[in-house]
Each structure stands twice: as structure tokens, then as C-alpha cells.
Amino acid sequence: MSASILLSMAGGLGLFLFGMRVMSDSIEKVAGAKLRRILEIFTTNRFSGMIVGVVFTGIIQSSSACTAMVVSFVNAGLMNLYQAAGVIFGANIGTTVTSQLVSFNLSAYAPVILLVGVLVAMFCKKDKIKKFADIIIGFGVLFLGLSTMSTSMAGMREVPEVVNLMGSLKTPLVATLMGLVLTTIIQSSSVTVSIVLLLANQDLLSLRISLYIILGCNIGACTTALLASMAGKKDAKRAALIHFWFNVIGTALLYVILFFLEEPVMRMIWAVSSDKGRFVANAHTIIKIFQVIVLFPFSNAIVRLSCLCVPGEDKKVNYRESYQLKYIGDKVVFNPATAVVEVIKELDRMASLASENLTRAMNALVTLDEEDIEEVYEVEKNINFLNHAITDYLVKINQTTLPIEDLKSIGALFHVVNDIERIGDHAENVADAARQRRETGVTMSKEALRELGELLEMVTRLIRYSIDMFARSDESHMKDVIALEDQVDAREKEMQKNHVQRLTRGECSPEAGMMFSDIASGLERVADHATNIAFAVITAEDE
Secondary structure: OHHHHHHHHHHHHHHHHHHHHHHHHHHHHHHHHHHHHHHHHOOOOHHHHHHHHHHHHHHHOOHHHHHHHHHHHHHOOOOOHHHHHHHHHHHHHHOHHHHHHHHOOOHHHHHHHHHHHHHHHHHOOOHHHHHHHHHHHHHHHHHHHHHHHHHHHHHHOOOHHHHHHHHOOOOHHHHHHHHHHHHHHHOOHHHHHHHHHHHHHOOOOOHHHHHHHHHHHHHHOOHHHHHHHOOOOHHHHHHHHHHHHHHHHHHHHHHHHHHHHHHHHHHHHHHOOOOHHHHHHHHHHHHHHHHHHHHHHHHHHHHHHHHHHOOOOOOOOOOOOOOOOOOOOOOOOOOHHHHHHHHHHHHHHHHHHHHHHHHHHHHHHHHOOHHHHHHHHHHHHHHHHHHHHHHHHHHHHOOOOOOHHHHHHHHHHHHHHHHHHHHHHHHHHHHHHHHHHHHHOOOOOHHHHHHHHHHHHHHHHHHHHHHHHHHHOOOOOHHHHHHHHHHHHHHHHHHHHHHHHHHHHOOOOHHHHHHHHHHHHHHHHHHHHHHHHHHHHHHHHHO
């Protein structure tokens, strides 16, 4: 009898965990890119960051996922610690939405919810609608698991071993440790609180002990973010510690309050609860809101505390010279929701290297400085490394569960990395010309060098416009990019005519003339590649 009950309980827990995972992953696929943009835009101050954290976590049903994403943002330099603190505080309130939903006891509707989800998945062909169907299916499986667990727990009241085990949880410290350990294992405080809610509903756990298990859940919920930050930069570790200290300090304060005012606190929670399940859900929510109200004014102090725990700065790396990725890599725990953002940051850096290298090569063409020429070749090797590394990473993330909008942009990102690499190749071609001038003594007229410098200025401006547009997914300056690209084309044609006239007048040698023509044509092709990058914004949205 007891074995079948335990198996049923385990099966129900499995369904619950699976349903929550499907629902959370599907929500992240459907809305992950939009939610991420909200995180980027509306976290300029701590209060707005806190509101975003509440909404974000309430939607994706996981404070661990939200906090892990924040850690990834901090690691990629997209968010500072003070912004992260606000989001983390809000995430702790948002995570209580799950227990509130569970307390409404919608298990009876689980078959209907599942049927609706399956029908939508079967008869709708659009991927986005199918993802919405996955959300509904996950929701239904979650409540089916709850129903199975609830039925099993009703039978557990007849199993002496279970009753004795639950009865052994008499002291607050043991209950808190139980909550901490369970949440660390399950990696979800929402799941642990939901189990506690069901146990309390079946009178297998007292309300007092349930309260202390919830306190342990708060600390156990920190493990996901701590693990995600272990291989990250120091600021990523500090962000995870902000989450940790928020919950540890909050739990310690509540322990002190409960030591003196346990009965009044329990009566207050019971006054707003209609049954024992609602008591657990409301206790979870009230605890989190209390922690935020008390600790929010001291968020800067908690940030400083996390900095004291992780002192010093990251080792300075000259990313221009070293063959290393700055924003992406296998060492940091992979987060699908931020993967594309990290790639775009890396592409922005790669484009800056290529643009700077083009300018360096053009300077070398004028000065004939051997050190500049050699540096162009060295930086080009780094650009080639970035090309291969970013391409490999794009192949890797294309095989994962990315948000739908991010998945659409992968093809455009492949084209962008190729266009940037081609810009780097043109810089190398100019360096080859500079070396040829240095070794053979080919002279170019001041007028020719001046015209090339003017064309270079237009081209580098176009590169920056295009990269900024792509990084922000902003089409508003597309007309400016097209107009500037047309100007480059017109200027290049005019320069070729001027060049022919100089040859006719004998102002340039044939060797210098060929060199000038090749470089001018190369700069025009660089402008084409830059324009391709700008058009990738539209391509990503249309795919």
C-alpha cells in the first residue's frame, strides 16, 4: 500500500516538474526576446527594475531563471550591479505567483486545459500558436501532477512512516534546513512551496512548520544563480551573491521576528487565508513582500556587501590582441534568453576591430610605418579567430531552445559575422598595398591620398551606423544608411574618373594608379558589406 502511494506521489511530482518546465520554457520561447528587451530598457533605476523583476518572474514562473538571466546580463556587461539588485528583489516577489495559482486548486480543470492545449497543437500550423499550445499543455500537466500528488498525500495519512516523518519536523531549524535541502535538489522554490501547500492541506504538516520550511526555500532558491555565476566574471558572482544575501538577511530578520511574535504573525496570515493551502501561499507572498519592503532601502549596502565578498577586479585582458571571446563562451553557464544578445555584443566588438584596422591600414598606406603594417596583420588574425569562434557558437545555440524571435535572427547573424570578416580582409589588402609601397618605392600623389582618406571617413561612418542599427534592431536610420552608401558609390566613381585624369597628366605612375583603383574599389565593397549589416535588421524580422 505505502509503496504504491509513494510511486503515485513520485509520478505526480514528475508530472508537476515536467509541466512547469514545459510551461516556463514555452513562455520563454514565445515572449523571451520581448521580456529581455524590457529588462534592458526598464531597469535604469532600482524601483523600475524591481517592478520588471516582479512581472518578468510572474510570467515565466521561475525566480531562478530570472536571476540566472540577470547574472548573464551582468556577466555580458549589459547591466550593472545596482540595476541587477532591483530586478533580483522583484523576482523574489514574482516567484510567489506559482504558489498562489496552486492554492486556487484548479486540478479539476486539468483534463479540460490539456484537451484545449492538445487540440490547438494538433490543428494550428503556425509555430507561435503551437508554442502557446505548449504553454497551455504545460499548465494542464502541472495541475494534473498536483491532482495526482494531492490524491497520494490523502492516502499518506494512513501510512505510519510518513506520519512519523512529518511529525519529526518539530523544530524551526530542522524545518528550515529541510526547505533549503529540498529546494537545492529540486532547483525551484515554487515547486517546494507547492509540495508544502499540499502537505498542509492534508494535515501532514502543521502551519507553523510550513512557515519555517518556506524560509528555508528562500535560501535554497539561491543555488541556481550561484552555480550560474561560478565560472563568470566577478560582477556575475556579485550579482548571485546579492540574491543570496537578500534571502539570508531576510530569513534572519524573520527568524528574530518569529522568535518574539510567532503567534501574532500566524494569526495575521490566517486572517487573510480561507484554508491551510491558502495560508501557505499567502505566507510565501507576505514573507517575500516583507523582505523587499525592509531591505529595498538597503539595496546599495547589499551590493557593497557582495563586492566585499568578491573583492578585486577581473584580470585585465587586451581583447584586441588576445584570441579570446569577451562576451560569450563555454565557461559561463549557457542561458538561451541572453545568448543572442551576447553574440550581438561580440559582433559589435568584432566590427569595431575591423573598422579600426581599416583606418590603421589606411594610415600605414600614408606613413609606410612597418609597425602599423604588422599590427594590421596581427589584428586581422584576431578577427579571423572571432569569425570562426562566433560562427561555431551560432551553430551551437541554433540547436538549443532559443526564444522564437531570437531563432529567426540566427540566419541574419551568420551573414553579419561574414560581412564583418570581409571588412577585415579589405584592411589586410590595404596593408599589402602599404607594404608594396614601402618595398618598391611606389609614390602616390597627395591628391590621391586625400581622396582615399575622404572615402575612408565616409565608409567608417557607414560601418558604425550599420552596426548601431543592428545592435539595437532599429530600422529608423535605414534611409540614412542607404543615402550614405549611395554617396560612397558616387564618390568612388568620381575618384576613378579623377584618377584617370591624373594618369593622363602623368601625375601618377601606372603602378600607383592600379593601387589607387584597387583600394578605392575595396572601400566601396566595404560600404556594401556595411549596408548588408544594416539590412540584416530587416532580414531578421522577416525570417
